[in-house]
Amino acid sequence: xxxxxxxxxxxxxxxxxxxxxxxxxxxxxxxxxxxxxxxxxxxxxxxxxxxxxxxxxxxxxxxxxxxxxxxxxxxxxxxxxxxxxxxxxxxxxxxxxxxxxxxxxxxxxxxxxxxxxxxxxxxxxxxxxxxxxxxxxxxxxxxxxxxxxxxxxxxxxxxxxxxxxxxxxxxxxxxxxxxxxxxxxxxxxxxxxxxxxxxxxxxxxxxxxxxxxxxxxxxxxxxxxxxxxxxxxxxxxxxxxxxxxxxxxxxxxxxxxxxxxxxxxxxxxxx
Ligand SMILES: [Zn+2]
Numbered sequence: 031x032x033x034x035x036x037x038x039x040x041x042x043x044x045x046x047x048x049x050x051x052x053x054x055x056x057x058x059x060x061x062x063x064x065x066x067x068x069x070x071x072x073x074x075x076x077x078x079x080x081x082x083x084x085x086x087x088x089x090x091x092x093x094x095x096x097x098x099x100x101x102x103x104x105x106x107x108x109x110x111x112x113x114x115x116x117x118x119x120x121x122x123x124x125x126x127x128x129x130x131x132x133x134x135x136x137x138x139x140x141x142x143x144x145x146x147x148x149x150x151x152x153x154x155x156x157x158x159x160x161x162x163x164x165x166x167x168x169x170x171x172x173x174x175x176x177x178x179x180x181x182x183x184x185x186x187x188x189x190x191x192x193x194x195x196x197x198x199x200x201x202x203x204x205x206x207x208x209x210x211x212x213x214x215x216x217x218x219x220x221x222x223x224x225x226x227x228x229x230x231x232x233x234x235x236x237x238x239x240x241x242x243x244x245x246x247x248x249x250x251x252x253x254x255x256x257x258x259x260x261x262x263x264x265x266x267x268x269x270x271x272x273x274x275x276x277x278x279x280x281x282x283x284x285x286x287x288x289x290x291x292x293x294x295x296x297x298x299x300x301x
Contacts, residue, residue: 060100061093065118069095072118077189079272080122082300087129094125102136107145107179116144116182119189123199124178126272127207130294134219136206141177148181170198172205174214195251195274204268208261216260224291236285237263251277272297 065073070092073080080088098121106112120142128134151168169184180198188197208218216233220226241257243250251274256266270278271289275297279286290296 056100057097060097061090063093063096064089065092065095069114069118072115073122076115076119076186077122079126079189079192079300082192083129084299087295091122091125091129094129095121098125102139103141105141105143107143107149110144110146110182112144116185120144120180120185120199123185123189123197124203124206127200127203127268127293134207136203137210138175139178139206143177143179144185145179145181147183149179151179170202172202172209172214174209178202178206192273195253195270195277197269197273200269200272201265204265205261208264214261216262216264218264218292220292224288229288229292232284232288233260233263233267236267236282239282251281268293276301 064070080091083091095118099117102121104112104117104120124136128136148167148169151166151171168179169181171179173179180202184198188199204218205214208214208216210219211217216237217226217229220229236252237257237260240250240252240254240263242248244254244257252263252270253266256263267278267285267289271286271293275286278289279298
């Protein structure tokens with residue numbers, strides 16, 4: 031009986047060890063692979079930032095997109111048939127966030143739901159001990175340990191217009207990165223060489239500045255939605271970091287520097 035148990039244990043160990051090994055090999059192969067010509071064509075037509083990237087980053091982005099398309103399942107809402115154009119356009123924008131962070135992945139993401147246009151979302155809240163539920167119209171949502179939901183028209187527009195500081199896919203995937211600490215609070219997992227106290231100081235100051243600019247009616251490169259809470263601030267700052275890098279660096283060099291160190295990118299150089 032003991033021998034039988036031992037053999038069973040070894041067999042189970044070999045099975046899972048083998049599966050893990052095969053999965054790792056498959057991922058490595060995908061990360062080192064180029065995009066198919068059809069997918070490249072989609073990127074060139076729909077995601078202009080791709081052509082602006084330095085060559086080394088472009089190659090890495092292609093590998094990440096291939097892994098993303100292999101591991102993340104897309105579903106269409108309201109009868110939408112999800113096409114390769116949608117998958118590649120969305121994957122490219124999401125993967126741009128981690129293009130220079132080789133150890134980071136959207137580890138809890140399995141599915142993306144794509145609606146044709148802005149969709150209704152039921153929000154539940156508690157205020158003064160009264161539970162309320164109301165509907166709101168959204169272009170995107172990121173669920174903690176769950177799916178990302180996107181409106182295709184907004185995702186496509188965000189991919190195509192790369193200098194307006196608005197990008198719903200980057201916004202929702204910044205939330206995905208943020209939640210990897212277990213809390214979506216604007217403080218994502220930092221690498222060992224980045225100071226958490228400096229991050230907190232810089233972000234709190236920029237957040238307070240945005241709130242006071244809104245009160246004073248003063249201009250700020252960050253969208254007012256970023257003043258909702260620190261998590262939204264990080265997501266909005268991410269959109270602007272990638273799409274209005276020059277202006278963000280001019281307005282708040284410290285905030286730009288923290289984001290540049292976090293994403294290990296310098297989008298100012300891409301212009
Ligand atoms: Zn958000």
